[in-house]
Every structure is written in C-alpha cells, then in structure tokens.
Amino acid sequence: MPLFMLDHFWTKAHMSGAIDGQLGPGDRSRFRRHLDECESCHLMLKSLRQTVGSLGALIVPSDPGVADRVIERLDEVSIPADEAGGGSGT
C-alpha cells in the first residue's frame, strides 16, 4: 500500500487523539504532515472538531434540590444496622 494511504488511514484513526491533545511529538508530526497534503483529512478533522465542540452544549442541567431529596429518601429508607455505612464500623 502506498505510504500516502497508510498515513491516510492512520490519520483518520488518530483524529480523536489529536483533538484531545493525546498524540506524542512523533505522532503529532506525522499527523500534521499528512494533513498538509490531504484535503479530505483536513476537512474531516475540522468537522470532527466542530462536532466534539458542540456536544458539550447537550449537557442536562441538574434538577435543583436533588441532593436534599436523596437525603430525605435515605432518611425514610430503613437500612439494617449491619448494612448502614457498609457495616465496617459496627
């Protein structure tokens, strides 16, 4: 297989690593070198980066008071003495 194609598949497989800053210096150079000569990988990285960057906005906000309701529920539930706190202190 030509070197370009080997680098092409390798680059696609390492795009998440590149986005997350997880490539070592050698891999980073190989990655950049291929991007410079491959328009399709260049565009794919851009759209993958945009996709990943947009996902954070989907976080579900917490429900106010959830901690207090959990504590109330624990108060209501009768837990056997040997189970409470895992029983390590009893």
Next chain:
Amino acid sequence: MSVGIRLAVNLLRVKEHTDDTLLERARNGDREAFDDLIRRYADRLYSLVASLVGPGHDAEEVVQETFLRAWKSIGRFKGESQFFTWLYRIGVNESNRRGEQITRRNSRSAFSLDDESGREFAAESEDPDRISHLLQVREGLIEAVAELPVDQRQAIVLRDINGFSTVESAAIMEVGDAAFKSKLHRARLRVRAVVAPLLEVEP
C-alpha cells in the same frame, strides 16, 4: 434558619472536608458525612444519568438508587479508585439496569427538555437563519447520540457531554484507556457522519 443561609452553611461545611475525610467517617456509619458527599456529587451525578436515561423521574430514581447502594456498600469501598469514580460507576450501571428500551426511548428526550436549552445552544446569534441552523445542528447531534450503541453513547456522554477526562471516563466504564478511546472515537465518527452535512466547514 432561612433556606439560603442553610444552603450556604451546608456548602461551607462540604468544602471544609476532603472526600477521604468524609469517606472515612461514612465508612464508620456517619450519615452526616455521607450526606455531605451527597451534597457534593448529586448534581453532577444527576446530569450524567439524565444524559443516559432521560431527565426527570427516571434520572432522579437512578440517582436515589445509586446513593442508596453506595451507602449500603461504602464499607466495602477500598479506595482503589476515587470515590466519585466509584459512585458514578454505580450510577452508570444503575442506568444500564433500567434497560436498553427505556434508555433508547429517553436518551433522545434527555437533551431536548424544553425550548430553553435549544435557545441557549443558539444564544451566540441573533440572526434568525443562524439560530434556525444551530438548532438544526443540535437536533442532528441529539438524534445521532440517541442512535449510538450503549457503550459508545456512554463514552460520548461521559467525555464530550459531561466533561470527564479520558482516564476518569474509562475508570467509570471499567474499561482500559485504549478500549475507551476506541469506543469514543467510533462514537464521534458516527455522530460526525450525521451532522457533517449541517456543519459549515470551509477548507
């Protein structure tokens, strides 16, 4: 004491202690210490499980069950991972236990609670066309995440939506770092494939 003052006092008390201190006390049956851990982690746990099973009743049930299980078994927690990793792992397992069908049904609605969250997503623009486009992207993302296989959805929900690090996410899913990265990458590629036509990528 007013609700505001009580909240402030609780927050101050929670900040005073490290997880390790609270854990040690909770392991010895100290409910107050465990309550402080609840106050510390309930909100983030809710956000996480709501991304998996949908917000509202299901998510709250999972959060309550998670803390209940954690309280019952905290004596067996050996500290081999961080407390929150262990807790969130229980939460993810509990979400799984709710069943694939419920997860699939609700995971789509998990991200589209109301128009408010959609408007926030598009808040950077006042141009109606731009807002409409951003909302379309958001819908595409929601669809794509909902259609992912469970393990890939968990990976993307942990890392990209809830912001856990790779190491934390892998620990919560109980998989190695390499396996986690592989799931995450496949998930991202699938989501990208769905939304790519909507993105404005210029050479």
